[in-house]
Structures are given as structure tokens and as C-alpha cells.
Amino acid sequence: MSKKKKIYMAGAGGMLGEAFYKIFKDEFDLKCTDIDVNEDWLSYLDFRDYEAYRKDVKKFKTGYLFHIGAFTDLEYCEKNQDETYRTNTLAVENAVYIANELDIPLLYISTAGIFDGQKDTYDDWDQPNPLGYYARSKYAGEVFVTQNCSRYLICRAGWMMGAGPKKDKKFIQKIMAQIKEGKKELLVVDDKLGTPTYTLDFARNVKLLLEMEYWGLYNMVCAGITGRFEVAAELLKVLGLQKEIKLTAVSSDYFKEIYFAARPASERLVDKKLDLRNLNIMRDWKLCLKEYIRDYYKGYLKKK
Ligand SMILES: NC(=O)c1ccc[n+]([C@@H]2O[C@H](COP(=O)([O-])OP(=O)(O)OC[C@H]3O[C@@H](n4cnc5c(N)ncnc54)[C@H](OP(=O)(O)O)[C@@H]3O)[C@@H](O)[C@H]2O)c1
Numbered sequence: 001m002s003k004k005k006k007i008y009m010a011g012a013g014g015m016l017g018e019a020f021y022k023i024f025k026d027e028f029d030l031k032c033t034d035i036d037v038n039e040d041w042l043s044y045l046d047f048r049d050y051e052a053y054r055k056d057v058k059k060f061k062t063g064y065l066f067h068i069g070a071f072t073d074l075e076y077c078e079k080n081q082d083e084t085y086r087t088n089t090l091a092v093e094n095a096v097y098i099a100n101e102l103d104i105p106l107l108y109i110s111t112a113g114i115f116d117g118q119k120d121t122y123d124d125w126d127q128p129n130p131l132g133y134y135a136r137s138k139y140a141g142e143v144f145v146t147q148n149c150s151r152y153l154i155c156r157a158g159w160m161m162g163a164g165p166k167k168d169k170k171f172i173q174k175i176m177a178q179i180k181e182g183k184k185e186l187l188v189v190d191d192k193l194g195t196p197t198y199t200l201d202f203a204r205n206v207k208l209l210l211e212m213e214y215w216g217l218y219n220m221v222c223a224g225i226t227g228r229f230e231v232a233a234e235l236l237k238v239l240g241l242q243k244e245i246k247l248t249a250v251s252s253d254y255f256k257e258i259y260f261a262a263r264p265a266s267e268r269l270v271d272k273k274l275d276l277r278n279l280n281i282m283r284d285w286k287l288c289l290k291e292y293i294r295d296y297y298k299g300y301l302k303k304k
Pocket of ligand 1: 010011012013014015016017033034035036045046047048068069070071072087091109110111112138156157158159160161167169170
């Protein structure tokens with residue numbers, strides 16, 4: 001009989017789930033579920049279905065519940081508000097009920113996007129003021145967890161990068177896809193500030209908090225201060241393409257038809273609480289970007 005502690009991971013089929021699986025699988029017994037069963041280590045569970053969720057978690061006799069998944073496409077969330085609240089907020093309430101009933105700690109993943117961007121940087125105690133429906137739904141999840149869950153970790157991620165071309169739906173993959181298409185000029189906004197968050201670092205830092213049992217709410221982004229334009233420039237540098245591809249700065253207005261959801265001008269987090277507890281193992285974003293491209297994009301630009 002295995003003596004390993006068990007973790008139930010819900011919504012683990014995406015970018016972050018890939019990292020959680022990798023980082024936790026050797027030391028814990030995992031049950032990973034998602035509505036998109038895209039790996040052989042995943043099984044089907046729709047966490048909006050409270051009874052099915054409760055039954056599945058109880059059956060696994062788990063020591064922890066990680067509620068990872070959400071709808072993360074901001075434009076989809078603007079257009080499908082009820083579905084967004086059902087998925088990103090009510091399902092989190094389901095997770096809280098289950099964790100409380102089983103008397104186990106809950107992990108919920110929140111986002112830097114819950115702030116309004118009026119400040120340059122935000123620490124763990126700054127007051128959120130979400131602008132769009134994705135951010136509202138995620139913040140509502142945070143509030144419910146903090147007010148109702150007995151033992152929890154809420155970890156706020158920034159601009160996620162991880163899992164490679166198959167699963168990365170965000171900025172790095174969007175730029176990489178344009179480079180692969182053969183674009184010689186990239187238009188990138190220079191009025192959006194934030195912090196990249198490497199999924200593997202994030203999963204490692206969550207593991208550390210779990211081991212220490214320091215429950216509560218934490219900002220958890222990579223080290224360094226930056227914005228979209230600098231991230232794109234650094235990516236070209238990592239790829240050695242800074243001479244071949246021109247980077248042109250545009251304002252967010254340029255993309256307002258495609259990216260119509262409101263986004264804060266700054267969603268830069270500082271990991272103040274992790275720093276003060278001396279538990280911040282998030283590395284510098286430039287180092288993580290380099291490692292991410294090396295480990296997940298080998299040969300990608302050459303493949304047809
Ligand atoms: N991506 C970011 O930049 C970012 C930044 C900050 C915080 N976060 C948060 O980090 C967490 C993980 O996000 P991620 O980047 O890994 O996103 P992701 O790649 O989109 O993965 C989320 C997964 O959840 C699944 N899911 C959606 N609805 C579900 C449901 N009802 N039941 C079960 N699974 C469901 C998704 O399936 P489908 O693909 O079929 O929808 C997807 O496989 C989320 O809570 C997100 O809000 C993300």
C-alpha cells in the first residue's frame with residue numbers, strides 16, 4: 001500500500017495543470033481531472049457539477065484539493081458572463097464545500113488581473129478592483145474562499161507561460177506562432193505592464209507552502225519588473241532573432257477589436273508575503289523564459 005499523501009487536481013488539463021502534474025507526481029498520489037481529457041493521466045470531471053465533483057473527490061480519499069481550472073480567455077468571458085460565473089466562481093464555491101466537508105486544505109489559483117492598474121505594482125494586501133468579467137469571476141472566487149474555507153492557499157499568478165505549443169494559449173505562444181508563420185515584423189503593445197509567471201516555478205512554490213502549511217493568500221509571480229514589449233524583445237533575444245524580426249510598439253487601442261475585454265494598464269505583482277516569510281523561490285522571469293523556450297520549444301520553429 002502506498003504511503004504517499006493524495007492530491008485531487010480539478011481542471012488539470014491546461015497550462016498550469018501540466019506543471020502541477022510534473023512537480024507533484026513523484027511525491028504524491030494524484031488524481032487529475034478535466035473536461036478536456038487530453039493526457040493519459042487525466043480523467044473526466046466537470047467541476048460545475050457539484051454532486052459529481054463531491055463524489056469523485058470523496059471516492060479518492062484525498063488529503064488535498066487543488067482547484068486549478070477556469071475559463072481563461074478574457075474575450076470569451078466577456079461574451080459568456082453566466083457561463084463564466086458558473087465556471088470560475090460557483091465551481092470554486094463547490095470546491096470550498098467539498099474541502100470543508102472533508103476537512104482538507106484547498107488550493108485556488110487566482111490572478112494578477114483582479115487589480116485595476118491604477119498603481120504601478122500590487123502587493124498581497126492591495127485592494128483588488130476587477131475591470132472585466134474574467135477578473136470579476138476570479139476575484140469573487142477569492143472572496144468566497146477567504147470567507148468560507150477553513151484551510152486554504154490562494155496563489156495569484158501573473159502572465160502564465162508554460163506547457164509549450166500544445167497547451168500554452170497565452171502571450172509567449174501567440175508570439176511564437178507568428179514567428180513560425182514567418183512574420184518579419186511583430187506588433188506588440190507597450191502600454192501593458194505585468195509579470196511573467198513560469199508554471200513550473202509556480203508549482204514548486206505552491207509545493208513549498210503546502211509542505212510548510214503556511215495557509216493563506218499569496219502573490220506568486222516571477223521576479224523582475226517588466227511589460228509586454230520587453231517580454232517580446234527578450235523572447236527574440238533568446239531565439240537569436242532580434243536582427244531578423246522587427247518589433248514595433250503599438251498602443252492597446254490597436255488591438256481593441258480582437259482584445260476588447262478591459263485589461264489593467266498594470267498587473268504587476270510583488271511577492272511581498274513570500275519574501276517576508278522567506279519562502280519566495282520564484283526565479284527571475286528572463287531566466288525562466290530562456291529555460292521555457294529551451295525545454296518546450298525545441299525544433300518548434302523548424303517544424304512545418
Ligand atoms: N493563463 C494565465 O495567464 C493565468 C494567469 C493567472 C491565473 N490563471 C489561473 O490559473 C488557473 C489555471 O489556468 P491555465 O493557465 O492552466 O488555463 P488553461 O490552460 O486554460 O487550463 C484550464 C483547464 O481547465 C479546464 N476547465 C474549464 N472548465 C472546466 C470545468 N467546468 N471542469 C473541469 N475543467 C475545466 C479547461 O478545459 P477547456 O480548455 O476545455 O476549457 C482547461 O483544460 C486558472 O484558475 C486561471 O484562472 C491563469
